[in-house]
Amino acid sequence: MTGTVPLNAYLILSAALFAIGVIGVLIRRNALIIFMAIELMLNAVNLSFVAFSRFLASMDGQIIVFFVMAVAAAEVALGLAIIIALYRNKESVDVDEINLLRG
Amino acid sequence: MEWLVFGPLAAVALATAVSVIVLRNPIYCALSLVGTFFALSGLYLLLQAQFIAVVQVIVYAGAIMVLFLFVIMLLDVGHEPPPWLRQDTPRLVLGIGLVTLLLLELAVAIGSWVSHGIRGSYTSDLVNAVGNTQLVGRLLFTDFLIPFEITSFILLIAIVGAMVLAKR
Numbered sequence A: 001m002t003g004t005v006p007l008n009a010y011l012i013l014s015a016a017l018f019a020i021g022v023i024g025v026l027i028r029r030n031a032l033i034i035f036m037a038i039e040l041m042l043n044a045v046n047l048s049f050v051a052f053s054r055f056l057a058s059m060d061g062q063i064i065v066f067f068v069m070a071v072a073a074a075e076v077a078l079g080l081a082i083i084i085a086l087y088r089n090k091e092s093v094d095v096d097e098i099n100l101l102r103g
Numbered sequence B: 001m002e003w004l005v006f007g008p009l010a011a012v013a014l015a016t017a018v019s020v021i022v023l024r025n026p027i028y029c030a031l032s033l034v035g036t037f038f039a040l041s042g043l044y045l046l047l048q049a050q051f052i053a054v055v056q057v058i059v060y061a062g063a064i065m066v067l068f069l070f071v072i073m074l075l076d077v078g079h080e081p082p083p084w085l086r087q088d089t090p091r092l093v094l095g096i097g098l099v100t101l102l103l104l105e106l107a108v109a110i111g112s113w114v115s116h117g118i119r120g121s122y123t124s125d126l127v128n129a130v131g132n133t134q135l136v137g138r139l140l141f142t143d144f145l146i147p148f149e150i151t152s153f154i155l156l157i158a159i160v161g162a163m164v165l166a167k168r
Helices: A007-027 A031-055 A060-090 B002-022 B026-046 B050-075 B089-111 B124-130 B132-140 B145-167
Strands: none
Touching (some): A007 A031, A007 B002, A007 B026, A007 B089, A031 A060, A031 B002, A031 B050, A060 B050, A060 B145, B002 B026, B026 B050, B124 B132
16 A cells, blocks of 8 residues: 555546435435535546546646636536525425426 | 555545535535535645645635535525435435446446556646646646636626526
8 A cells, every 4th residue: 555546546536426426416305405416526527637637747637627616616606596596486495396397 | 655645535525525415404514515625625735736726725615615605594494304214215216226337337447447548748747846836827828718718708607697696
């Protein structure tokens, strides 16, 4: 257990974090927590990007992580605004009760 | 030596990530997510991405999580019963089953895969000599100038959109 950590260790950690995020989206019903699980998935992918950037001696991965963070910030601002608007209409953030688009 | 840093950070990241999706109180979930962000920031430092590590703490743990906590407290969201007490086993079984399949597939793919990508010119020595932040900044304002400008436009649209949605 000495020496440098291989790329595969980072990729496996990233895959595990992504899977936890997917489970969170599938089993929770609180829209806010589903949103947090989505952030978790974005972070798992960012970890892959940075790990590849390090092990392939390229800077592009880190630049893309920068853009992902900017887009995530925009997404959170809009998503939370939508959740607040939903709460005003429904008095709830339970995704099972949100069926405005059902025909 | 690197394993001594990687191991605990990975363990903290996984443990806090699991508690994000199992805890009942949304405030605790948000605080666990902050823990995940800090652990990932440490991993970025280990990967010699100092700029990304600092931005991770400032943007994610700082700005985004404050926004989350603000909304949780504003909406006064009650405790949700945990999924396993809800008599909706089909959803639970389907969700965890599908994700286990996904994880297995990823593990096989990662395990059988050998990196043979084209190596870039930003070696560890160069990054240490010039500085990570300087390199990221130089690339952002040369090769990635147009995406960078588009990002500012996206943020502007997000600000306007959030205000329109919240005012209604």
